[in-house]
Amino acid sequence: MSKENHSYKVHFLPHDREIVVQEGTTVLEAAHEANVYISSICGGMATCGKCKVVVEEGHVESPPTILLSPEELTNNYILACQARVTSNLLISIPPETRIEGGQILLSSEETLGVTAGKIHGLLPGVEYKHDPLVKKIFLELEPPTLDDNLPDYERLKRAIMLKEGISMEALEAGLEILKGLPACLRQNREDRWRITATVAQHGLMQEIIHIELGDTTQAGWGLAVDVGTTTIVTELLNLATGKALDIEATYNSQMKWGEDYIQRIMYAQERNALEDLQKSVIKDINGLLSILLARNHLKSEDIKAITCSGNTAMIHFLLVLDPTLIRKEPYIATANFIPTLKANELGIKIYRHSPLYCLPSVAAYVGGDITGGAMAIGLDQEEVLCLFIDIGTNGEVVLGNKEWMVCCSASAGPSFEGSGVRHGMRASSGAIERLDIAEDLSLSYKIIGNGQPRGICGSGLLDTIAALLRSGAINKSGKLLKGNSPRIRETEEGLEFLIVEAAQSTTGSDMVITQADIQNLIRSKAAIYSAVATLLEAMHLKPSDIQKVYLAGGFGSYLDIRNVITIGMLPEIPTDRIHFVGNSSLAGARLSLLSQEAFARVKDIASKMTYFDLMSNPRYMDEFISANFLPHTNPDEFPSVYQELAAKHPAFR
Amino acid sequence: MSKENHSYKVHFLPHDREIVVQEGTTVLEAAHEANVYISSICGGMATCGKCKVVVEEGHVESPPTILLSPEELTNNYILACQARVTSNLLISIPPETRIEGGQILLSSEETLGVTAGKIHGLLPGVEYKHDPLVKKIFLELEPPTLDDNLPDYERLKRAIMLKEGISMEALEAGLEILKGLPACLRQNREDRWRITATVAQHGLMQEIIHIELGDTTQAGWGLAVDVGTTTIVTELLNLATGKALDIEATYNSQMKWGEDYIQRIMYAQERNALEDLQKSVIKDINGLLSILLARNHLKSEDIKAITCSGNTAMIHFLLVLDPTLIRKEPYIATANFIPTLKANELGIKIYRHSPLYCLPSVAAYVGGDITGGAMAIGLDQEEVLCLFIDIGTNGEVVLGNKEWMVCCSASAGPSFEGSGVRHGMRASSGAIERLDIAEDLSLSYKIIGNGQPRGICGSGLLDTIAALLRSGAINKSGKLLKGNSPRIRETEEGLEFLIVEAAQSTTGSDMVITQADIQNLIRSKAAIYSAVATLLEAMHLKPSDIQKVYLAGGFGSYLDIRNVITIGMLPEIPTDRIHFVGNSSLAGARLSLLSQEAFARVKDIASKMTYFDLMSNPRYMDEFISANFLPHTNPDEFPSVYQELAAKHPAFR
DSSP states (O other): OOGGGOEEEEEEETTTEEEEEETTOBHHHHHHHTTOOBOOSSSSSSSSOOOEEEEEESOEEOOOOTTSOHHHHHTTEEETTTOEEOSOEEEEOOGGGBOOTTOSOOOHHHHOOOBTTEEEOSSTTOEEEOBOSEEEEEEEEOOOOSSSOOOHHHHHHHHHHHHHOOOGGGEEEOHHHHHHHHHHHHTOOSSSEEEEEEEEEETTEEEEEEEEESOOTTOOEEEEEEEOSSEEEEEEEETTTOOEEEEEEEEOGGGGGOSSHHHHHHHHHHHTOHHHHHHHHHHHHHHHHHHHHHHTTOOGGGEEEEEEEEOHHHHHHHHTOOOGGGGSTTOOOSOSSOOOEEGGGGTOOSOTTOEEEEOOOSBTTBOHHHHHHHHHTTGGGOSSOEEEEEESSEEEEEEEOSSOEEEEEEEOOSGGGTOSSTTBOOSSTTEEEEEEEOTTOOEEEEESSSSSOOEEOHHHHHHHHHHHHHHTSBOTTOOBOOOSOTTEEEETTEEEEEEEOGGGSTTSSOEEEEHHHHHHHHHHHHHHHHHHHHHHHHTTOOGGGOOEEEEEESSOSOOOHHHHHHTTSSOOOOGGGEEEEEOHHHHHHHHHHHBHHHHHHHHHHHHHOEEOOSTTOHHHHHHHHHHSSSSOSOGGGOHHHHHHHHTTOGGGO | OOGGGOEEEEEEETTTEEEEEETTOBHHHHHHHTTOOBOOSSSSSSSSOOOEEEEEESOEEOOOOTTSOHHHHHTTEEETTTOEEOSOEEEEOOGGGBOOTTOSOOOHHHHOOOBTTEEEOSSTTOEEEOBOSEEEEEEEEOOOOSSSOOOHHHHHHHHHHHHHOOOGGGEEEOHHHHHHHHHHHTTOOSSSEEEEEEEEEETTEEEEEEEEESOOTTOOEEEEEEEOSSEEEEEEEETTTOOEEEEEEEEOGGGGGOSSHHHHHHHHHHHTOHHHHHHHHHHHHHHHHHHHHHHTTOOGGGEEEEEEEEOHHHHHHHHTOOOGGGGSTTOOOSOSSOOOEEGGGGTOOSOTTOEEEEOOOSBTTBOHHHHHHHHHTTGGGOSSOEEEEEESSEEEEEEEOSSOEEEEEEEOOSGGGTOSSTTBOOSSTTEEEEEEEOTTSOEEEEESSSSSOOEEOHHHHHHHHHHHHHHTSBOTTOOBOOOSOTTEEEETTEEEEEEEOGGGSTTSSOEEEEHHHHHHHHHHHHHHHHHHHHHHHHTTOOGGGOOEEEEEESSOSOOOHHHHHHTTSSOOOOGGGEEEEEOHHHHHHHHHHHBHHHHHHHHHHHHHOEEOOSTTOHHHHHHHHHHSSSSOSOGGGOHHHHHHHHTTOGGGO
């Protein structure tokens, strides 16, 4: 028998899940198959070292790696992405490697649900009618008589029309619903037929996608998905109450094919691998979904709708639409407005007739994450000039108000999402989300959830750069300055700054920020700043003209606004004008799911927004180069920051 | 090796088609598999004897039958439905058994096509805007630039909106079209992108179901299908020109499960065999389609739309909708208005995204064949009181005008469709469609097409009864009177009347009308008459109030109106008020296919028509019993017929 035919059991602890895999499968792949989620940032490239697990029984084939310490090796630690199964295995997943439930806490707004028939956006006063894209309607039908001999289907449509005001002409059902209708109605043992119909918006029509006996209106759920380049976030919502029940996130597994989507588009094109990219994101979504379902004791059939917000490229990957024209002048998407699809036809494992709605894009580089975010903050209803910035792997910038909106996009890189930074991580439990450094370089920090730190998330990284700058540990160029403190130390790869010692960390090793990390973060903030500056200049506006700034992204639950300015990510605008709104892309997906009004508003925003191309604008590169300093090469742009820093450091005088 | 594993080649002449089948397959099944069409009325029950074929080489297993003459047996004739394959076979199909092309001639109206943007109904002045449910639109798009960077999908929708005035919001495409769009557009080598989009009406939306390079607007075809209880007729139409290209019909293979649909519903329910009934009708349609495609050198992908008209039960069978409630008080259909479906999901082999539209029903016993027919004759626009009668296996009667319409249905049986009558046949080539009998009982007749007679179709049978009555060969009760003529002769089964001698017939045997045939035809005409009488009475109207009568059905291309009254199928109404309109059900399907206006009108008619139940009306049975005579028991109802007959026969004085 050939070697390829061997297969082995892999048992995971503490999950107590077992799976049979072929010899040679990686432990990470086996874990994915078993729906056991393991931290992994690099997507199996053996560079992040986040997927450490312990072999309790059995043996694996594993290449040498410097990402495991001698002590770890002695204790049978392996990198799950590198180790290949060569026997039956018992694997235990240490705490720092586990992806556990409820890591991203639901904010109070998110759990609010419906108040007086309204659902709430990300800002006070921004609210939309609670009227989900897919809704369950309880109906009581009169059984037919010789005098009222309307067929079952028209009887059902008449009842929906009377209750919901949807014209019978705009209502329809697929063949399967028609086939099941007579039996469903006649299950009723009472003198009235009591059923619940689930109706989904489909363009100008409303499709009856499900019927069942009795009143099940409270038992309808939907999924809002933020399909990010680096991070995928899924939120489980009750459609009737509007309440968010749970949330779950993971790094986008497509990262193994490139950090930004341009790299992935090139990969897809060169290798003819578009379908691989799609399968990868679908697997991620199905994985998150299975966690949410298990944790909330729901079945996949219970999910009656999905809304997806994401940038244009991510949506193209999701649907297997040709993305190659996105990266070639004149930068054309296949579609901005995606028709309503069945989630099932993409491979998403929910009720087979449930629709999937994509939030519409503005252009190849400004997607539904931005139009959804703009809706969630009510940008299109603002009286005054507003700036809306969503900091993800791309930094998108929108400027405008209820009269006009212009937008652009800059490639910021994933560092503020915790990727491409040695000890970076998503804003989930164990992440340092706030950090300060005293003059003696002693540290204070705040961790999401309880327990010891596992890494640093976006807001913590931003704080770190600002604090290093204030404390004098780094200079204008972001270079670590070797001084007396043992926190700044030399390694083979250059200087690094010690944040948490091994003894205080769950990972069992020192947590640091490296010189390379700092440079990555500076490039990210410079991309954002220069996008804002270029857009303002194009519109002949100054930073002081901006009355409100809304900053969005998966930083954490808190963002220190002064630090955002201190590092020069934003121009100097009075901090009371700046508001951090969290993950506005997810909010856009959530609000669209719960409100046809909100979804219509997103479409309206997508139609109205004017796209401004940075790539064809030579000013952008000039601005970017000038912004690659802390806070900026030009002191006049950041007078108050220079003033603050000058008090301590002569270099800023 | 077990016997079941043998398989044999069966080669059919003159078609020169070969197929491999399992041992034990009937020759009829093999022929169906090979797409070789053989006459068969009884659907394999060995009662009609129409499926005679000749075994040229090889041998079959065949039970004894009286339907083959000793001479035929000597010449290796077999019944294809009874003979089972037990070796390789060479089968030749004699002319009378062949179903050949173009048997039902297209009338001049049907081939008219579009005049001044209008298509024509069955009566002068009845016309509808030529605007097919599915249409091909030639578009010339400007390729995108940095200034006009609309995505491909929105660019396509914009072009359709500009050309056709369809709002972009009402236009959508499925995922497959989206996926193929960028490549299709960029196949264009010119400075403008020239493509043809096929757009299908789907409720309030218009779905882009196909895109292709260049201008192919003239190359779009659709199929109109009359799904009758006894006969299925398919007509091939060019969507752009509105011209009917070809027509093909077959007996409905479901006949093996019952002559009328009530029997079939019972069969489906008792045997849990609804899907068998559906597969049967789909196979019939696919068979007819393959003949039309082959004869017109088209591919299945060329067919972009199907419209189906049929009674409510037939549509339920077609869609596998539960029909059992149709036959139980209060007689409820699953649906009257069927949503737009994909033909493909029913198993009809045309382009996979082509829609199937069903003409809407009024009630469980009045279907889309009637609403479509009413539209085709413009009944809902008539100023004066009209009577519309469609004579099929059910006889449906509509009374009304533009103010109101009432309808009912009576079970007439299939005898006027040529079924249940010894030498009956469909109105196709070789059928006697007109017949007269002189006083000496000598016959004259007219045959459809050229050549010798193969059987008698509906109009010929109607003429036969009238002529037998006039000539004195039958009495009031329809009994054949044994006289001096050798044409009326005694057999073991009773008297029969010789119509064509074996020498003059293609079948090689005498063509007769039997006593049983006559009784069947009288019952059929009585059902129609009593339905008309009951409906008139219910509305407190008299026959003389009716200004126009439209008679429809698959009789042939000609119907002798005086004979319709002579046999008492219709009350005595001046013959110049009576018009034969042919197959109005097919016309309804054809007009709907070619005109969104016509289809909208059918829906409007279906909503407005009031159904009148005969089964719960005791008058109907009384009327039926009185009508079971020629022309009727009551001379006062038929004064002119009595007067005419009295001149010759004392019994009518």
